[in-house]
Amino acid sequence: MSISGLCQICESRQAQERCPNCGTLACEVHYESELGLCADCATQAQPDRQSDDVDIHRF
Numbered sequence: 458m459s460i461s462g463l464c465q466i467c468e469s470r471q472a473q474e475r476c477p478n479c480g481t482l483a484c485e486v487h488y489e490s491e492l493g494l495c496a497d498c499a500t501q502a503q504p505d506r507q508s509d510d511v512d513i514h515r516f
């Protein structure tokens with residue numbers, strides 16, 4: 458299976474994969490093969506350690 462087109466993230470490399478989550482064409486740099494997601498989705502899928510204020514709502 459070959460994908461024709463440029464990576465929609467960097468728009469400079471040939472796309473290698475299409476993200477199954479958002480449909481973005483991604484080059485090998487911007488496709489996380491371990492997660493099977495583009496770089497954008499991989500970032501969102503991984504735990505965000507920067508937002509460390511876990512706001513637990515207690516009622």
Ligand SMILES: [Zn+2]
Binds near residue numbers: 464468470484
């Ligand atoms: Zn790219």
Ligand SMILES: [Zn+2]
Binds near residue numbers: 477478481495497498
């Ligand atoms: Zn994606």
